[in-house]
Amino acid sequence: GHATNGVENLLGLVMDSTPTTHASVLLERDVNVVEFCPQEGLTHLLAAGTYTLHEKGGNRDGTLHLFNVRQDKVLDPCEELDERTGIRSWDLNEFASCEPTDAVFDLKWAPPDHPASTQLGGDTSCALLAQAGTSGMVSMYRCSDFGIETVQEVECSQEHGLCTSVDWSHQNSGSSFLASSTSSCEIVVFDAAAQSGLVPIVSMPGAHDLETWMVAFDRWQPMLLFSGADDCAFKAWDLRLAGTDPDHAPGPALEQRSSNRRVHTAGVCCINPSPWEEHVVVTGSYDESVRVWDTRNLSRAVGVVTGELA
Numbered sequence: 403g404h405a406t407n408g409v410e411n412l413l414g415l416v417m418d419s420t421p422t423t424h425a426s427v428l429l430e431r432d433v434n435v436v437e438f439c440p441q442e443g444l445t446h447l448l449a450a451g452t453y454t455l456h457e458k459g460g461n462r463d464g465t466l467h468l469f470n471v472r473q474d475k476v477l478d479p480c481e482e483l484d485e486r487t488g489i490r491s492w493d494l495n496e497f498a499s500c501e502p503t504d505a506v507f508d509l510k511w512a513p514p515d516h517p518a519s520t521q522l523g524g525d526t527s528c529a530l531l532a533q534a535g536t537s538g539m540v541s542m543y544r545c546s547d548f549g550i551e552t553v554q555e556v557e558c559s560q561e562h563g564l565c566t567s568v569d570w571s572h573q574n575s576g577s578s579f580l581a582s583s584t585s586s587c588e589i590v591v592f593d594a595a596a597q598s599g600l601v602p603i604v605s606m607p608g609a610h611d612l613e614t615w616m617v618a619f620d621r622w623q624p625m626l627l628f629s630g631a632d633d634c635a636f637k638a639w640d641l642r643l644a645g646t647d648p649d650h651a652p653g654p655a656l657e658q659r660s661s662n663r664r665v666h667t668a669g670v671c672c673i674n675p676s677p678w679e680e681h682v683v684v685t686g687s688y689d690e691s692v693r694v695w696d697t698r699n700l701s702r703a704v705g706v707v708t709g710e711l712a
Contacts, residue, residue, distance in 0.1 A: 424492040431464055434506055441514045441529040446471050447545060449531055451506025462505035462536040466543070468498040468550055498549040504535025508567040516570055517578040517595035532580055534565040540582050540592070540600065554599040561586035561607065567616045570594070577624045579641070583614040589629055591641065610635055618673040620697065622680045630670025636685055638700060665693065665703055
């Protein structure tokens with residue numbers, strides 16, 4: 403019903419989309435991730451993480467950049483403008499950075515009403531940003547119009563792997579989770595609102611057979627966590643067993659709700675649950691395909707886009 407309609411609408415948007423460049427900036431390193439801040443009053447903040455692998459020595463480093471993105475409305479009707487938005491120009495100004503840092507695999511802003519935002523983010527003039535870094539660390543920053551402040555850094559991988567992704571439990575869920583994945587096949591879930599900061603409550607080694615590239619919380623079921631890896635597996639995990647130890651000792655292991663390793667023909671590197679349609683999640687893979695799934699039945703994808711567009 404609704405999920406099928408949502409899939410059709412989503413695929414239609416993807417096929418009809420024509421990107422337009424409004425502004426650009428050239429950075430010294432390769433850009434790996436960009437994220438707009440969702441917090442009211444700070445939606446003009448754009449975070450960008452970069453990644454460089456030095457062939458000699460194999461070292462990795464990067465930079466966290468913070469941009470101010472402003473839009474100028476058209477004042478002169480004779481000036482050329484974007485017919486859809488009515489915007490004359492877009493200003494993309496970098497005003498803060500954090501360097502040197504780990505090479506940045508992933509960045510995620512905390513939802514505005516996440517418990518960690520209230521406890522660690524300060525007032526509404528600041529927002530929390532989590533970073534997955536190649537040293538195996540999860541870093542948390544407090545960002546505002548005045549710059550970037552490091553709040554905490556916590557080791558994610560117990561197997562000396564790279565921290566490859568992070569995701570917050572989503573708004574209106576009441577949960578205070580921050581999940582991460584590693585190149586050593588691990589999934590780690592933190593309590594992000596503990597008084598002492600990030601505290602691991604679940605540590606799951608061997609969650610996949612090969613490098614785990616992505617974790618993502620469902621937007622509608624706060625205890626449902628997805629993961630994807632180089633073993634071609636797309637998995638769903640049940641977090642209802644997490645955090646039962648009052649002393650916050652990591653464990654017990656996550657309960658695997660479902661797994662699909664037959665559809666993707668290469669590693670699963672992107673997972674995006676829909677914020678608009680319940681039961682809809684999208685995956686991206688190195689097999690150059692984007693797939694749309696109904697979370698009630700992960701045995702097969704209900705839509706796929708392949709080729710250059712994907």
